[in-house]
Amino acid sequence: MKNIFKVLLLSLFIVGCESDDPSAGSTFNIYLDYWNTTGRNPEIRFNEQKSSKEIKIDFNQTFEGQAEGTLYSKVIIDNFKILDRDNNNYTIQNIKAYEYRGDNVWKEDVEFKVQYTQTTDVGEMVLVLDRSESLGTDFERIKQYAAEFVEQTFASHPEVKIGVVDFSAYPSSLPITNNKEVILNYIKNLEMENFTALYDAMDMGVDMLLRSASQSRILVTFTDGTDNFSRATLNDVLSKINSDKNLNKIRGFFIGLAGKGDLDTSVPTLLSSKGWIVSVPQSATQVKEVFNKFGRLISNVYHLTYVRNQKIIPRNTPIVLRFDIQATK
Structure with a gap:
């Protein structure tokens, strides 16, 4: 009985030798509140409760809105990764941006650009x-x-x-x-x-x-x-x-x-x-x-940039953005 218990105990920690299925993708979400009171001062706020708990953002790095030229505003999320509860690190395959239009309707931002690059951790x-x-x-x-x-x-x-x-x-x-x-x-x-x-x-x-x-x-x-x-x-x-x-x-x-x-x-x-x-x-x-x-x-750390126009959006009525991230282990 002791030997059986010992084998069961040790098996709890064998995380390095299982067979991962790379085709088994998942979708993770980042939710942000976004406003731009002058058209030149975009700001963002992270909604932790709605966002997927697997999203890990290093807020010591860049996490902000920025104006670019006379037409564009940028949302920048630097140094984030996706880690599940078993510490599996995910590789991003695609990201799509959506804007909430009310009545549970989300519109994909096809006119605005979302880009991501892999960085280092x-x-x-x-x-x-x-x-x-x-x-x-x-x-x-x-x-x-x-x-x-x-x-x-x-x-x-x-x-x-x-x-x-x-x-x-x-x-x-x-x-x-x-x-x-x-x-x-x-x-x-x-x-x-x-x-x-x-x-x-x-x-x-x-x-x-x-x-x-x-x-x-x-x-x-x-x-x-x-x-x-x-x-x-x-x-x-x-x-x-x-x-x-x-x-x-x-x-x-x-x-x-x-x-x-x-x-x-x-x-x-x-x-x-x-x-x-x-x-x-x-x-x-x-x-x-x-x-x-x-x-x-220890790899698979990302930098996200989302570019939209400089439309004025009041702080007291921010728009809600959602980034759908398709990723695999």
């Missing part, structure tokens, strides 16, 4: 990699998959900067850098040693990111075992992240290899409850797919 990242001897013959595979993840990230985001924290009894580190070859060589030359100081390594990775001024900071952790040598605790690590004054908190990704049964299952449980994206693959070969999926999850 990757600034600085730290890879925390277990190199304890419990990995055994799987170690070379893990290094290969981590290197491929680095290659994948640089291919989609050439401006990214990545650091590495590797650990056994004590953590060591490669400072955050944009030099891909330096990172790949560092990973290639890692060697296994005794013990597992997981929390000390995560703590070091968090410190590296806290020194970063980037608006996007990501911590990706891989381990196959239970911490048995750290001075820090997991709660110390989480408290340090939560106390960060930067509004854009460090985003956490965690891979816990469960194949040999050494993984402390309380770690992915706690991290998942704190909003981390967690995966517990059952074998080293599945880790490759998890790294691939994590690479997709």
Whole structure:
């Protein structure tokens, strides 16, 4: 019975190895109130209650109306993404704009233009990699998959900067850098040693990111075992992240290899409850797919521009705009 329960528990966290159907599209909505009291000062207000909860907008970036020339007004929504409750990140296929005309009638804005472009959500990242001897013959595979993840990230985001924290009894580190070859060589030359100081390594990775001024900071952790040598605790690590004054908190990704049964299952449980994206693959070969999926999850960030005329619209009677976004996982 205990073994059955353990398998069921671990299966809750396997998010990296399922088969996604790319043809299964969904529609998400953004609702805005829009007014333009002089024709030259367009303003917008986000309607969070009506908008799809999967829409995640970074309001620290541009979110406003702007006048353009003598004829046009623009609505700009910079840096938004679509994430569902399982942390699946969606790729936009099409966006249509509608204006509410009353009596539950929506008119598509065929005369006005809506455009979107994919931007980046990757600034600085730290890879925390277990190199304890419990990995055994799987170690070379893990290094290969981590290197491929680095290659994948640089291919989609050439401006990214990545650091590495590797650990056994004590953590060591490669400072955050944009030099891909330096990172790949560092990973290639890692060697296994005794013990597992997981929390000390995560703590070091968090410190590296806290020194970063980037608006996007990501911590990706891989381990196959239970911490048995750290001075820090997991709660110390989480408290340090939560106390960060930067509004854009460090985003956490965690891979816990469960194949040999050494993984402390309380770690992915706690991290998942704190909003981390967690995966517990059952074998080293599945880790490759998890790294691939994590690479997709940190992408797919968009910039939307909607252009219309400079018609005067009072603030007390704004029009309601709706953007229908067709997207796939």
